[in-house]
Structures are given as structure tokens and as C-alpha cells.
Amino acid sequence: MGAGAAVVGSTVIPIVNKLQDIFAQLGSSSTIDLPQVAVVGSQSSGKSSVLEALVGRDFLPRGSDICTRRPLVLQLVHSPRRPDGAQGDGDEWGEFLHIPGHRFYDFREIRREIQAETDKEAGENKGVSDKQIRLKIFSPNVLNITLVDLPGITKVPVGDQPSDIEARIRTMILSYIKHKTCIILAVSPANADLANSDALQMARIADPDGSRTIGVITKLDIMDRGTDARNFLLGNVIPLRLGYVGVVNRSQQDINMNRSIKDALAYEESFFRNQPVYHGLSHCCGVPQLAKKLNQILVQHIRAVLPGLKSRVSAQLTAVAKELAQYGDVVESKAGQGAKLLNILAKYCEAFSSMVEGKNEELSTAELSGGARIHYIFQSIFVKSLEEVDPCDDITDEDIRMAIQNATGPRSALFVPEVPFEVLVRRQIGRLLDPSLQCAKFIYDELIKMSHRCLANELQQYPVLRRCMDEVIGKFLREGLQPAEAMITHIIEMEMDYINTSHTNFVGGSKAVELAQQQVKSARLAATLAKSKEGVDNDKLQSSEKSLKPRGILARTGANGTLSDSHHGVRPGADAERPGSSGSASGSIWGISSIFGVSEDRAPLKDSSANKSSTAPMNTLEHSVSMIQLREPPLILKPSENQTEQEALEIAIIKLLLKSYYDIVRKNIEDSVPKAIMHFLVNHTKRELHNVFITTLYRENLFEEMLREPDELAMKRKRIRETLKVLQQAYRTLDEIPLEAETVEKGYTLESDSTGLPKIHGLPSSFYGANDLSSSYMASPKNPRSKKSAHSGEQPSSFLHSNPDANGLGSYPQSIFNHS
Numbered sequence: 001m002g003a004g005a006a007v008v009g010s011t012v013i014p015i016v017n018k019l020q021d022i023f024a025q026l027g028s029s030s031t032i033d034l035p036q037v038a039v040v041g042s043q044s045s046g047k048s049s050v051l052e053a054l055v056g057r058d059f060l061p062r063g064s065d066i067c068t069r070r071p072l073v074l075q076l077v078h079s080p081r082r083p084d085g086a087q088g089d090g091d092e093w094g095e096f097l098h099i100p101g102h103r104f105y106d107f108r109e110i111r112r113e114i115q116a117e118t119d120k121e122a123g124e125n126k127g128v129s130d131k132q133i134r135l136k137i138f139s140p141n142v143l144n145i146t147l148v149d150l151p152g153i154t155k156v157p158v159g160d161q162p163s164d165i166e167a168r169i170r171t172m173i174l175s176y177i178k179h180k181t182c183i184i185l186a187v188s189p190a191n192a193d194l195a196n197s198d199a200l201q202m203a204r205i206a207d208p209d210g211s212r213t214i215g216v217i218t219k220l221d222i223m224d225r226g227t228d229a230r231n232f233l234l235g236n237v238i239p240l241r242l243g244y245v246g247v248v249n250r251s252q253q254d255i256n257m258n259r260s261i262k263d264a265l266a267y268e269e270s271f272f273r274n275q276p277v278y279h280g281l282s283h284c285c286g287v288p289q290l291a292k293k294l295n296q297i298l299v300q301h302i303r304a305v306l307p308g309l310k311s312r313v314s315a316q317l318t319a320v321a322k323e324l325a326q327y328g329d330v331v332e333s334k335a336g337q338g339a340k341l342l343n344i345l346a347k348y349c350e351a352f353s354s355m356v357e358g359k360n361e362e363l364s365t366a367e368l369s370g371g372a373r374i375h376y377i378f379q380s381i382f383v384k385s386l387e388e389v390d391p392c393d394d395i396t397d398e399d400i401r402m403a404i405q406n407a408t409g410p411r412s413a414l415f416v417p418e419v420p421f422e423v424l425v426r427r428q429i430g431r432l433l434d435p436s437l438q439c440a441k442f443i444y445d446e447l448i449k450m451s452h453r454c455l456a457n458e459l460q461q462y463p464v465l466r467r468c469m470d471e472v473i474g475k476f477l478r479e480g481l482q483p484a485e486a487m488i489t490h491i492i493e494m495e496m497d498y499i500n501t502s503h504t505n506f507v508g509g510s511k512a513v514e515l516a517q518q519q520v521k522s523a524r525l526a527a528t529l530a531k532s533k534e535g536v537d538n539d540k541l542q543s544s545e546k547s548l549k550p551r552g553i554l555a556r557t558g559a560n561g562t563l564s565d566s567h568h569g570v571r572p573g574a575d576a577e578r579p580g581s582s583g584s585a586s587g588s589i590w591g592i593s594s595i596f597g598v599s600e601d602r603a604p605l606k607d608s609s610a611n612k613s614s615t616a617p618m619n620t621l622e623h624s625v626s627m628i629q630l631r632e633p634p635l636i637l638k639p640s641e642n643q644t645e646q647e648a649l650e651i652a653i654i655k656l657l658l659k660s661y662y663d664i665v666r667k668n669i670e671d672s673v674p675k676a677i678m679h680f681l682v683n684h685t686k687r688e689l690h691n692v693f694i695t696t697l698y699r700e701n702l703f704e705e706m707l708r709e710p711d712e713l714a715m716k717r718k719r720i721r722e723t724l725k726v727l728q729q730a731y732r733t734l735d736e737i738p739l740e741a742e743t744v745e746k747g748y749t750l751e752s753d754s755t756g757l758p759k760i761h762g763l764p765s766s767f768y769g770a771n772d773l774s775s776s777y778m779a780s781p782k783n784p785r786s787k788k789s790a791h792s793g794e795q796p797s798s799f800l801h802s803n804p805d806a807n808g809l810g811s812y813p814q815s816i817f818n819h820s
């Protein structure tokens with residue numbers, strides 16, 4: 001499109017294409033929103049001609065009569081060249097919104113369709129409609145930009161035009177040019193008085209400071225002989241910030257003769273060359289200059305969007321680089337692989353220790369983790385569970401009675417023996433083994449869980465290594481569990497093996513007896529009260545209490561319930577006197593033997609008592625006349641059903657002793673089991689894990705295998721690398737763009753100021769931001785900087801003056817604004 005013509009924005013196409021590529025690579029659907037360009041002016045001023053010249057193709061209806069009767073929104077769409085590289089009509093086509101999918105390759109057809117569509121909506125008799133015609137032109141040679149051809153301002157209604165046609169058209173035009181991003185091409189014919197220019201007047205309304213209005217003066221070729229537009233072009237008549245461009249379009253005759261745009265441009269060029277009056281005004285003469293002015297604005301616009309784009313690319317660059325760093329580099333050399341493996345193993349062990357210590361960087365605030373869980377298991381599960389156990393809860397009074405009776409053997413025991421206490425307390429201590437082992441198992445499980453959490457992300461990359469490490473640590477922890485369990489078993493066995501009744505915290509025999517007596521007494525009292533309520537004689541109870549008291553606490557009743565009087569009160573004294581006895585009856589430390597007595601002393605007594613009950617009846621039997629048959633002893637023998645008072649007392653004593661001793665053991669276990677687990681399992685793992693890893697996994701022949709990555713990961717890394725490359729390229733491109741823009745300007749109106757920065761004529765900073773390069777163009781001529789930077793020497797400084805009221809548009813003749 002527009003070969004040889006000054007197609008609007010053509011010089012910035014490569015830049016914009018690059019930027020669009022960057023947008024595409026960023027996965028963004030957004031594009032650079034270039035400003036819209038709208039042509040305004042009075043009827044037949046040459047608006048369509050100007051637009052056509054800028055686009056470089058003939059496709060708009062033009063004529064001496066009213067032609068543009070509906071706004072034509074023309075979207076130029078940059079489309080890729082055909083793959084065969086062939087240039088030609090096939091590369092460029094038009095599509096109307098109202099005929100979707102239909103491609104117009106013949107541009108004369110497009111013109112005919114515009115005319116037909118205009119007639120359809122606005123009638124054939126000069127009617128005007130504000131309903132848009134939307135046309136897209138696809139070409140590899142265009143910039144993505146939107147141009148708007150608007151109906152011309154007309155004063156006198158003709159044909160089907162309503163009486164308020166002028167107001168309607170003005171309103172329609174304003175609705176387009178009021179937008180701040182719209183560049184206004186205010187087209188005024190040179191053969192009419194510029195001071196009465198409708199275009200400039202409309203533009204002034206929409207753009208009071210003239211920051212986005214370019215004055216276009218057409219028909220320079222048909223001015224009155226002896227007149228010229230030099231003063232207009234120089235802005236001497238009506239100053240305009242962005243200045244004026246004078247053009248010579250095709251005349252009606254040229255149109256009729258189908259003169260090409262190329263020829264028209266050549267003619268325009270020769271016209272200005274042959275008109276001495278325009279010599280020295282080359283920067284504001286000709287369609288190519290108008291295209292350049294627009295290009296400059298587009299370049300400025302692009303520059304304004306660059307920082308935002310740059311920061312987006314930079315943010316994405318950082319994110320992608322970070323992601324790539326996570327995957328690391330592929331290490332090829334053995335030495336590199338070895339170092340990598342060592343590094344991973346060390347990092348893993350460090351992470352494991354940190355997790356146990358609670359120094360993990362990613363400390364959770366949502367739940368307990370790592371070492372805190374270990375502490376919880378020890379204190380809130382293990383210790384708490386042990387504390388809650390009542391050592392007597394699974395021993396019934398019957399059990400105790402049975403144990404006592406079994407312990408005394410065939411004799412009828414006189415004193416409470418220590419054997420049942422030891423048997424029972426051992427049994428209870430034995431119960432502590434299971435929870436202790438379970439606690440070790442819990443901690444083992446925790447360590448396994450922690451091991452899985454260590455470097456979870458990093459090791460995703462190396463599944464083989466992860467698996468091997470899991471195996472090693474699993475085996476190592478299992479091996480660590482064994483000594484921990486063995487130690488725990490030992491601890492419990494030690495406790496069971498020696499019942500240290502001399503322990504300072506042990507209740508002691510005498511105290512236990514005392515307490516038991518109180519207990520039994522109060523129990524009895526409670527029972528008596530209950531009985532008295534039921535009308536039972538109190539005396540009976542008193543006598544029974546009397547009978548109990550003198551017997552002393554350690555004497556046992558006979559099988560028939562009577563007391564073995566000869567022994568009551570003897571034992572404690574006797575034991576206390578015995579050499580080597582562990583304590584005295586009154587002492588706070590009172591050993592079990594001293595409470596219950598020792599069997600040797602008791603043996604003869606017991607024997608005699610046993611003899612009485614077993615041998616005597618046999619002798620009698622021999623002499624009896626008739627045989628008295630004994631009932632067979634049952635297979636399973638249980639103590640007599642009724643518990644005697646003495647038995648109750650003994651049971652109470654045993655229970656007290658049990659509880660007291662169990663408490664001591666429990667405290668030991670609560671303390672030493674966690675210590676054993678920490679020593680043999682947790683800390684051992686912390687200390688030795690690294691060594692174990694090195695010995696088992698750090699083998700040169702395994703490096704390759706250990707560090708093998710899954711295929712998809714390699715692909716992912718490749719993709720990320722590519723993305724990173726693209727982004728880096730995009731970033732460089734963005735960095736280079738200002739320079740390229742400079743190149744774009746070169747040979748046109750670009751200058752450099754003392755800083756070496758490029759300067760573009762007539763572009764106000766207000767349009768694109770104050771820190772834009774163009775801001776210096778706004779300097780007052782009084783400002784020394786402006787002398788260097790403003791524009792080519794031919795332009796008067798007032799042309800670019802920053803204060804329109806002082807030197808710019810403020811000097812518009814007021815009369816032209818009276819209209820509105």
C-alpha cells in the first residue's frame with residue numbers, strides 16, 4: 001500500500017511492530033493504542049483528498065460536491081506479508097463492518113461500497129448521517145492506526161439536509177475531536193480566507209491550547225494569482241503550536257483523469273520546487289511533511305508508553321529469571337555434578353536440622369511443625385497420657401487379695417508380704433513400656449514426615465535423588481529407632497528389676513499403714529453411719545473395732561477370721577531391730593521388708609499355724625468310725641468371697657504403696673524416655689545424617705543417575721530459558737527504541753540540543769507528559785534553552801510558544817469564535 005507515497009506512520013511501523021511483538025511475547029492482548037487522527041474542515045476543503053494521500057491509496061469518494069456524508073472510521077491494520085513474499089494486491093484488502101468476511105481487493109470497489117452505504121443511510125439527495133461506516137484496511141505496509149473522515153461543515157442546507165445541518169455536523173465533528181487522544185487535522189483551503197476557517201474554529205473549541213491540532217492548508221495550487229500562503233504556513237496569521245503543512249492534492253480534473261497518487265505527489269513536489277515563495281518552507285510543505293509530522297507525534301506517543309512497557313517487561317524478566325534459577329543449570333562435568341550433589345546433601349541436612357530446631361525460615365504460623373511437634377508429642381501426648389494413668393485402675397481389690405494370698409504360699413501369712421507389692425508394682429511399671437515405645441514410634445514418624453518436607457521444591461527436580469535420599473533417611477531412622485527402643489526397654493526393665501523402696505519420695509511403710517488405717521477407718525465410719533441409719537446395733541461395730549486395734553496393722557487374721565494374737569505388734573519392732581533392715585517403723589524411709597517382715601523369721605510360726613489347720617484333721621480322720629468325705633477342691637481356687645477387715649487394710653496399704661512408687665517410676669520414665677528418643681533418634685539423626693548421605697550417595701558412578709531430571713522438567717527449563725531470552729531481547733529492544741526513533745526522525749526535522757537528545761518540532765509536552773523529551777520544545781523564546789532546542793531556524797519562536805494566551809492561540813481573532 002502506498003508504495004512511494006508518504007503513508008501515515010510508515011516510518012514507525014518497524015518500531016510499532018516490534019512493540020506489538022513484545023506485547024505478544026508477554027502474552028498480553030493489549031496493543032499500543034495509537035492516537036486517532038480525524039480530518040475536519042468545511043465542505044470540499046479537501047479532507048478526503050488529504051486522508052487518501054496519507055494512506056497512499058485511492059478509495060475515498062471525492063468530488064466538488066458534498067461527498068463525505070457519514071463519518072468514515074478507517075482502521076489501518078498491519079497484516080503480515082504473504083509467505084511467498086510476493087507483493088501485490090493479494091496483500092492488501094478492505095473489509096467493512098457491515099459486510100463481515102467480505103474482502104475487497106479492488107479499492108475502486110471500496111469507494112463504490114462507501115458511496116452505496118452512504119446513500120443507503122443518508123439517502124441519495126445530499127443527506128448527512130452520523131452513523132459510522134467502519135472500514136478496515138489490511139496491509140503489510142500500514143501502521144495500526146485509526147483515521148476518521150468526517151463530513152464537511154456546511155452552512156446552507158441543500159437537498160434533503162435539515163435546516164440545522166451546520167449545527168448537526170459541528171456536533172458530530174466535536175464528538176470525535178473532543179477526545180484528548182485525537183489528533184486533529186484542521187483542513188482549510190488556501191483559496192478561502194484562513195481567518196474564517198471553520199476547521200481552525202472547530203479545532204480551537206476541542207483543543208483550546210492547540211496541542212493536538214495540525215493545520216493543513218490545501219489547494220495551494222489554485223490560489224488567486226499574486227497571493228500565497230507563506231504567512232499562513234508560518235503561523236503568522238493564526239499561530240498554531242504544531243504548525244501548518246501546505247499540500248497540493250489532485251484537482252477534480254486530475255480525479256476525472258484518474259491521476260495516480262504517485263503522480264500527484266510528484267506534481268506536488270515540483271509545484272513547491274517551482275514556487276520560489278515556498279522556498280525555505282520545505283518543512284511545512286507537501287503531503288510527505290504532513291506524514292512526517294504525524295509520525296513525530298506517533299513516535300512521541302510511543303516514547304510515552306515505553307516506560308510502562310519497560311517496567312512490565314522488567315517485572316516479568318525478574319519473575320522468569322527467578323523461576324529459572326529454581327531449576328538451576330544442567331551440570332555436565334563430573335566435578336560439577338559432585339559439587340552439586342554435595343551441595344544438595346548439605347543443604348538438606350541443614351534444612352532438616354533447622355526444622356527440628358525450629359529455625360526453619362518458612363516457619364508456619366498456621367500449625368505446629370518440626371521440632372514443635374516433637375515437643376508436643378513428648379509433653380502433651382506422652383507425659384500427659386502417663387499422668388492420667390491411675391496405677392490401680394486395672395487392679396481390683398480381688399487381684400490384690402489374690403496376690404497377697406498367693407505370695408504367702410501355703411502358710412497363712414501373718415504380715416502383709418512385700419512380694420505382692422513388688423509383683424503388682426512391676427506389673428504396673430511394665431505397662432509403661434508400650435506407651436514409651438509408641439512415643440518413640442511417633443517421633444520416628446515425625447522425623448520421616450520432616451524428611452519429606454525438606455527441600456521438597458528443590459528436589460522435585462531430581463526425583464531419583466529424592467527417592468534415594470528418602471530411602472537412606474528412612475533406613476537410617478529405622479536403624480536409629482532400634483537403639484532408642486532398646487534403651488526404652490532397658491529403662492523400663494531397670495525400673496522393674498529393682499524396686500527402690502528407699503527412694504526419698506516413696507511414701508514408706510509406716511506412713512502407708514497410717515494412711516491406710518485412716519482410710520479404712522473413715523470407710524468404716526461411713527459404713528457404720530449408713531448401717532445405724534438402717535437400725536443396726538452400734539455396739540457390735542465398736543467391739544469389732546476394738547478387736548482390730550490391738551492386733552496391729554501388720555498382723556493377719558487367721559483363716560477363720562480370728563486373730564493370731566501371739567504375733568500381733570511384734571513384726572515392726574522385730575524388723576527394726578534386725579541388722580541390715582532398711583529403716584525403722586517410725587522413720588520416714590521405711591523399706592518394704594521392714595513393713596512386711598521377712599519370711600525366715602516368720603517361717604516357724606507360719607508352719608505351726610499351717611500344721612494346725614492341715615495335719616490335725618487328718619489324724620482325727622484315721623480314728624473315725626465312719627469316713628468323712630471332703631469335697632474335691634475346685635479346679636480354679638479363689639480366695640474366700642468375703643473380704644475381711646484386715647484384708648481391706650492390707651489392700652489399702654498395697655494400693656498406697658503402689659501409687660507412691662508408681663509415681664516415682666512414672667516421673668523417671670517421663671523424663672528418661674524423651675531423653676532416650678532425643679539422644680538415639682533425633683539428635684543422632686541430626687549429627688550423623690550428613691555422613692550417612694555422603695557414604696551412601698556420594699559415589700562418582702552414581703552422580704549422573706542421581707541428578708537425572710524428568711524430561712518434562714528439562715523441557716520446562718528450556719521453555720523458561722527461551723522466555724527469558726525473549727524478554728531480555730524485548731528489554732534490549734525497548735532500550736534501543738528511542739535511538740531508532742531518532743533514526744526515524746533523521747533527515748526530517750530532528751535536531752539535537754546540547755544534551756545530544758533528539759528534538760522534535762512542535763510537539764507539546766502536555767500531550768504526552770511533562771518529562772517527555774518534547775517538554776523542552778515548550779520553552780519560551782525568552783528562555784535561553786529554547787534558542788537551541790526549539791525548531792528549525794525558519795520557524796518563528798511564537799509558533800511553538802508555551803503560552804498560547806500570550807503568544808499563541810490567544811491571538812486568534814475573536815470574531816471566528818462568535819459562531820458557537
Ligand SMILES: Nc1nc2c(ncn2[C@@H]2O[C@H](COP(=O)(O)OP(=O)(O)OP(=O)(O)O)[C@@H](O)[C@H]2O)c(=O)[nH]1
Pocket residue numbers: 041042043044045046047048049050061062063064065066067068069150151152153218219220221222247248249250251252253255
Ligand atoms: N486543485 C486542487 N484541488 C483540490 C485540492 N484538494 C482537493 N481538491 C479538490 O477539491 C474537491 C473536494 O475534495 P475532497 O477531497 O472531496 O474534499 P472533502 O473536504 O473531502 O469534501 P467533502 O467530503 O465533500 O466535504 C475535489 O474535487 C478535489 O479534487 C488541491 O489541493 N488542489
